[in-house]
Amino acid sequence: MRERLAQVGRATRYSLATIVSFPIALALFCLLMVSAALIPVGIGIVTTPLLLSATRAVSNGERRRAGAHAGRPVTTRPLDSTGTGLTAFRQALSDPLIFRDFAWLFVRFTAGFILSVTALMFLLMPVMVLSLIPTWHLFSPPPTVLGIPIIGWWQAVIFLPIQALVLTLLVPFVVPWLAGVQVRLDLVLLSSATRRELADRVENLTETRESALLAHGAELRRIERDLHDGTQARLVNIALRLGIAERTFADDPAAAVKLMQQARDGAEEAMTELRDVVRAIYPPILADRGLPGALSALAARCTVPTTLDVADVAGDTPGTGVGDLADVELAAAESALGRIPAAVEAAAYFVVAEALTNVGKHSGAQLVTVWVRRVGDALYVAISDDGRGGIDETAGTGVAGIRRRVAALDGAVTVESPRGGPSTITVELPCGS
Structure with missing residues (x-):
């Protein structure tokens, strides 16, 4: 029951954020349409790349938010804006994801907005139904509950609480489902390969x-x-x-x-x-304790306080801790990750070891989070810190070594490290059996 309530909370936050971003999506869509109409007179050639860059920034934020809600990292891709004038215009339109971003804007203020409002309305409906008990006689025609019109106080006192109870029992199932539909819609538009x-x-x-x-x-x-x-x-x-x-x-x-x-x-x-x-x-600790236990040992030895978060894609399996995992959490984490090839385990271990070493030496961070998820036939590992950011891969920070190790397994590495922080290194490793 506690997990159901947590899902309702996450779904509510996601729906609220969608409603809050509704004006931004609508404004960007309208401005892009106007800018497109001004292309023949030359104004649109200047304004369109700027608006598409803003759209990409918003869509990248939504990619991360949808991926976090679904329990899977989504790779973000900045829009190439190195050129000016006509060159910038061509670069923006040649980006393989830009038209998906534009389609997502339209879906965000249409279907996304409707789904979010429906979820929040369903969340509030039990309270709204209960509020009808003292006010039912003010409505014309009278309200109907379960097909029965409320025309007397005894009906209001009996049927309205029953309807509110039924709706309350449905909230933990309907609200997360509506948010899940919206998340899947966002991910289809924002993360599908072209x-x-x-x-x-x-x-x-x-x-x-x-x-x-x-x-x-x-x-x-x-x-x-x-x-x-x-x-x-x-x-x-x-x-x-x-x-x-x-x-x-x-x-x-x-x-x-x-x-x-x-x-x-x-x-x-x-x-x-x-x-x-x-x-x-191949570190012996991997054979002795598995990947969760080995990562727990790395987290315990790190000079910066480190939180280890290992769970399944839905986040239902307990496996979150600081430092060494308890035996029960360790068993749950191993169950969540399933069977992983030894080469993938070793690569994930060395990636985390290298990243934690770099954080301790260069970042000036106060807290590190190591996040591990198994999604289908892919293992995702993300190392985030609250340090100064600005990772320079050419300055011997170890990221090049991480890329080479991951590339050997046909994996992918994404580095997000703006100056001032925070920094996140996300690794995707194929681990299909």
Whole structure:
């Protein structure tokens, strides 16, 4: 019941925000129509890109809001506004999502507004029905309840509370459903891929596949170098010391014992180095505790207070905590995420580890949130902080490494980090079985 009430609260907030944004959507739509009419005289060539940039800013906000309500991150895409004059006009109209933004504006102040008003009216109807009890006699013709006209006080006292009770019982189901229809409508218009986007995706996959192969080769060479220069050299040293100890044991037992002690120390160092190499390939904590437990350990070790939020797409599974998750929460989080391939688990772990390290070193943040959701055959990981923002991927912030690791799995990385913050790195990893 508590979760139902929480859903009603989220649906109410979403519907209220839609109603509040109604004037903005209507104004932008009307201004765009006027600007389009002024294109032949040249004024529209200047005003249209500005209005489309404003539309994209609003639609990106709605993309994030709808994605948050649905429990899935939605990639935002800024409008290219580097040009001026006719160049800016062409850039704006060539954007693959701009006409979807325009269609969304129309739907927002028509179907979206109707759905939101209906949801809020349904939420208020029990109170409105109860208010008829003392005022029913003021209406002409008299109000009708369940097909029965209210023509007497005894009918008002009996039938109106019954209707209010029925409506109250329906609110937890109808209001979230209406908001869900609106969210799905928004996501269909704002996040569906176009042919241009698919072509861009194919081109991007071609580039990232080459980068992934190069990164994979570099990783193999690093592992080989670590084993050759570190572990293998220590094992050879151990073998030599044991061989010398074996030869000198009869003549000088004390020296032989010393050599064996040195060989034992070398073996311990070799095991430590070998564990480090293995941990860089697949952290053992993933095998021991799963992805939620491993991320919980990373959150606990982070120098900035970190909140870990792991749940299913609807947010119904308890799995939210700060630092280490409790056993019950950990089991629920693992159940919510389902079976995830080992390569995807490792990639998600290293992405979070790198991001938290960067936050601790560069962001000046006071709070970090690690957000993990499984949506169908995709795993979404978002790391948000309230730091100074302004992430520069060319300045060695580690984002390039995150992109290479994610690209190896045909995933996607979105970085939103305006100057002044906050910063959010969102990663999408395919994890279909």
